[in-house]
Amino acid sequence: MFILLHTDAPECKFAAGVGTPGEGPGQRLPPKGELVIILSLKPSMLNSQPMPTTPHSGDVPATVSWQDVLTSLEDAVMVVDSTRAVAFVNQAAETLTGLSARTMLTRDSDDLFHANGWLVALIDKSLGPDEGTSHAENDFVRRRGQRVPVSALVSPLRDQDGGVAGSVLLLRDRTLRQAMEEDLRRSDRLALLGKLAAGLAHEIKNPLGGIKGAAQLIRAEVAHDPSLLENTDIMIREVDRVNQLLDQLLDLARPVGLHVEPLNVHELLEHVLGLEVHTAAAANVRIRRSFDPSLPSIMGDRGRLIQVFLNLVENALQARPTYMTVTTHIETDFSLRTDRSNSTKFVTVDIRDDGTGIDEDDLPDIFSPFFTRKRRGTGLGLAICDRTVKEHGGRLGVESRLGEGSVFKVSLPTQQG
């Protein structure tokens, strides 16, 4: 999509449509077939009211406010004038920067973006002698240090004589795209593992059955000798462990049918916390609950979701925290829509701990099967959680900082949608 902004035009125009070279008031038109929005503005209108327009085609309403158009855009649009003062921001720019229009307008852009040197450099370039459009992908750093991955397009804002009157910034939040790319990577890894596991597991399970049977026979023979008995018990226990691991692997590899029923998430969480209460007490971990009493029910597989929350709670407790907080709330999020659910309302469960946290380098791998930092971990827990949550049409997310703690976020679609 292209947006062209022009100031000082003899009249103010709005046009939206599919661009064809040679059409419209803009000079630099996009290739044929691109959606193009052309705005011609007088500088005095940067803070102005709705403007009357001439309908461009049958489906464009007779009166379109350019401000409405910019407000409706999901991309952040900001305009900096030639003195480098911020002259215009749309609503998406407020969301992305975390600052209100009031705070930003008329502020010096160098000052406003001082934590984003790369963006200031792009503005410099667009205002400079060999001004041109620049593109970059980087993190936008908000006032409190929070980083938002963005792709940025910064172009000179030209006046009627072709001079540079300022700079137009177009920033797109890449968080969702990155999450989708990561989802895709996770699915690919699982698909590959699935093929491998299904082939191997069958071959391994048969001889294991033989080994276990033989160990049980020997056990019966050596029942009188405690030290030999101990050794055969170890053999049987370890065979059981490998068997369990193979079952988990097969679980992960083949699609499991869900037995869905209406579920009360709080009841589910209480059940899981009840199972872990002794482990938490032994490790001196305080468990806090912050439950939203208006939480609606969800449709889900009780057994599978208990497995999800159990693994997340166990992971939190194993991270040597002083506390663990389980929070529930309702979330409306269009970006969470998945191909399995069209719901925009989600029940979200956050499991937060102040334990070891996760190394930034490890974060992309923790959902991969067999990734573990634990001596006796299998590394299958989070891979299974992720798969199960996805099968419910939900999403599993994580935020973590080494030395500070982690929060795992399970979002599941509500029944109402």
Ligand SMILES: Nc1ncnc2c1ncn2[C@@H]1O[C@H](COP(=O)(O)OP(=O)(O)OP(=O)(O)O)[C@@H](O)[C@H]1O
């Ligand atoms: N709450 C957490 N705090 C710190 N690290 C975590 C947390 N949750 C997961 N991890 C990291 O992610 C890795 C993978 O977790 P996962 O649950 O998949 O496997 P595991 O816990 O190591 O083994 P298993 O679940 O099979 O016993 C862990 O080894 C740990 O390094």
Ligand SMILES: [Mg+2]
């Ligand atoms: Mg685990």
